[in-house]
Amino acid sequence: MTSNLPGLVLLILIIAVPIALLSSIALLSLYRRAVIQGMRRRAQAEISGPPTQEVQSVLPPQPVQTQLDIAVVDSASILQENSFTRGLYANLIRGPWQAAMVYALAGLCYALVTTIIFLIATKSGFRPLSFLIIFWYYAWPVVVTTCLVAAATWRTRLILFGVYFLAILVLGIMTLINNSLSSWLQIIFLWFLTNFPAALLLLLFINRRFQAVGPLVLTFMILAVTGSVLLPRIVNDNETLRRLIVHIGVSAGLGGFGIFVGLSLLGFILFGTVGWLVIQGIGRWYQQKKISPHSITIDSIWLLFGIFQAIGLIFEGERWFLISLLAFIVYKVVSWFGFSWQQRQFPTSQQKLNLLMLRVFSLGKRSERLFDMLAMYWRYIGNIRLIAGPDLATSTMEPHEFMEFLSGKLARQFIDNSQTLDLRISEMDLEPDYDGQFRVNDFFCYDDTWRMVLSRLVLESDVVLMDVRGFSSRNAGCIFEITELINVMPLGQVLFIMDGTTDEAFLRQNLKQAWENMKSTSPNRLSQSGRLHLFRFDSLHDQSLQQLFKVLSISATPIAKS
Numbered sequence: 001m002t003s004n005l006p007g008l009v010l011l012i013l014i015i016a017v018p019i020a021l022l023s024s025i026a027l028l029s030l031y032r033r034a035v036i037q038g039m040r041r042r043a044q045a046e047i048s049g050p051p052t053q054e055v056q057s058v059l060p061p062q063p064v065q066t067q068l069d070i071a072v073v074d075s076a077s078i079l080q081e082n083s084f085t086r087g088l089y090a091n092l093i094r095g096p097w098q099a100a101m102v103y104a105l106a107g108l109c110y111a112l113v114t115t116i117i118f119l120i121a122t123k124s125g126f127r128p129l130s131f132l133i134i135f136w137y138y139a140w141p142v143v144v145t146t147c148l149v150a151a152a153t154w155r156t157r158l159i160l161f162g163v164y165f166l167a168i169l170v171l172g173i174m175t176l177i178n179n180s181l182s183s184w185l186q187i188i189f190l191w192f193l194t195n196f197p198a199a200l201l202l203l204l205f206i207n208r209r210f211q212a213v214g215p216l217v218l219t220f221m222i223l224a225v226t227g228s229v230l231l232p233r234i235v236n237d238n239e240t241l242r243r244l245i246v247h248i249g250v251s252a253g254l255g256g257f258g259i260f261v262g263l264s265l266l267g268f269i270l271f272g273t274v275g276w277l278v279i280q281g282i283g284r285w286y287q288q289k290k291i292s293p294h295s296i297t298i299d300s301i302w303l304l305f306g307i308f309q310a311i312g313l314i315f316e317g318e319r320w321f322l323i324s325l326l327a328f329i330v331y332k333v334v335s336w337f338g339f340s341w342q343q344r345q346f347p348t349s350q351q352k353l354n355l356l357m358l359r360v361f362s363l364g365k366r367s368e369r370l371f372d373m374l375a376m377y378w379r380y381i382g383n384i385r386l387i388a389g390p391d392l393a394t395s396t397m398e399p400h401e402f403m404e405f406l407s408g409k410l411a412r413q414f415i416d417n418s419q420t421l422d423l424r425i426s427e428m429d430l431e432p433d434y435d436g437q438f439r440v441n442d443f444f445c446y447d448d449t450w451r452m453v454l455s456r457l458v459l460e461s462d463v464v465l466m467d468v469r470g471f472s473s474r475n476a477g478c479i480f481e482i483t484e485l486i487n488v489m490p491l492g493q494v495l496f497i498m499d500g501t502t503d504e505a506f507l508r509q510n511l512k513q514a515w516e517n518m519k520s521t522s523p524n525r526l527s528q529s530g531r532l533h534l535f536r537f538d539s540l541h542d543q544s545l546q547q548l549f550k551v552l553s554i555s556a557t558p559i560a561k562s
Helices: 005-040 052-057 083-122 128-138 140-150 154-177 184-205 214-236 239-251 258-289 295-314 318-324 327-345 365-376 398-407 418-426 449-459 475-490 504-516 543-555
Strands: 069-073 355-359 385-386 441-446 463-467 496-497 531-536
Touching: 005 184, 005 214, 005 295, 005 318, 005 441, 052 355, 069 083, 069 258, 083 128, 083 140, 083 295, 083 318, 083 365, 128 154, 128 258, 140 154, 140 184, 140 295, 140 543, 154 184, 154 398, 184 214, 184 295, 214 239, 214 258, 239 258, 258 295, 258 398, 295 318, 295 327, 318 327, 327 398, 355 449, 365 385, 365 463, 385 449, 398 475, 418 449, 449 475, 463 475, 463 543, 475 504, 496 504, 496 543, 531 543
Parallel strands: 069 531, 355 385, 355 463, 385 441, 463 496, 496 531
Antiparallel strands: none
């Protein structure tokens, strides 16, 4: 059993991974299609409130006295900041790096425990240089985790990669000088043996496209395939059970191959049921805020590396495979205590800023990249709410929505009248998870309810970020959103993002028209300046991102709201 266990584990992974990957692709495609089909339908229930056309046709009782002042800001602009703005910006930038430090500390504890177990299992003895390089091999997931948690740009990620591999270079030179290892080929081979299989799987499942469902589907599939592989072995090793199964199979007209396939399917169903219960348990823990969407992804990274890094220890005895997985428990305990301490040191009670994100749905991947960077930072000071669309359907999907989809109940998430909207507003999760991150509240709307939802969300938000990259005369929905923002939201709380693909002349024309025809109840009629900010976001480099967060912090200050 000891000699066969490594092959058994690898066999399970070889079968489970491709099936999980194909299943993830299929599920995400079906989910996105279900969202699009739902958006195109009209609500069955009667929608209360005045029709949108009537609202737009009402003219203000008197002309607007203040002129609209459109200010274009870019990464080189000098901004006027106060102490509140600087403090908010500091919290915005600090949040993900504080979380990354907790995960890094927990990961280093994992690497330390795994290294000690490795040295004991292999009876290698303690040599400082060998200990350090093995420890650094096992610490590689710290870099992966930090990139997912806090590194928004490729420049930052390359710096992290460079620091990690520079340390390997230094340790490698020292070990070669001391003859602890024989060659650079051995150093490189040992790193690839330790980390490459798990890293390859991460490229498949923990990327932007599959991150929403990949870890859950892979967990289910590994458990189900484990059953299909183990059950035939269990039956084969038990003579009484084997005779019984053969008798039943022969009576049913099955041959040897048919009995084997039947046992494999039965094992898949039995263990798959356990996997389904595990996924449902994850969904309940998510709703009870015992886990967060971020922690599901990060934990799956460490567990995956833990499994692959433990496979090599099976040759020292199968008990070492199980013992080495204790390092994952150490990681979880340290991370939990770390986040608990962090929440006591840096409470979020004074923050909780609600950000509404609007965008041109046709942006596709550009919407995803901006949302990923925005969510990475903003969710440590407040929640994000948005209207669900095909561009971010899979990026914003959370465990409870995935479970609703699998159960065929996704339609229940769609808002069909004002009463349903009131219920969704009351159910919004506005408190941070244990890791300090707030959640994304997305609203599923029918073709004739999204305007009602938008108007309500604008009223419920502290600041609005509207991505008008790619905006043109074809985007009638965005024209309505612009009009509604000027009618309801003070301009100081609104930030527009544009780039070279924006029809700027058409945008200015619509802004000016909406300003001149704003409703008499608009808070902007009392504005002294009438200034609106357009941020030119032409590239995704560090300076542009930092400037965007500064402008967004200014929009969220009390002065901007007054």
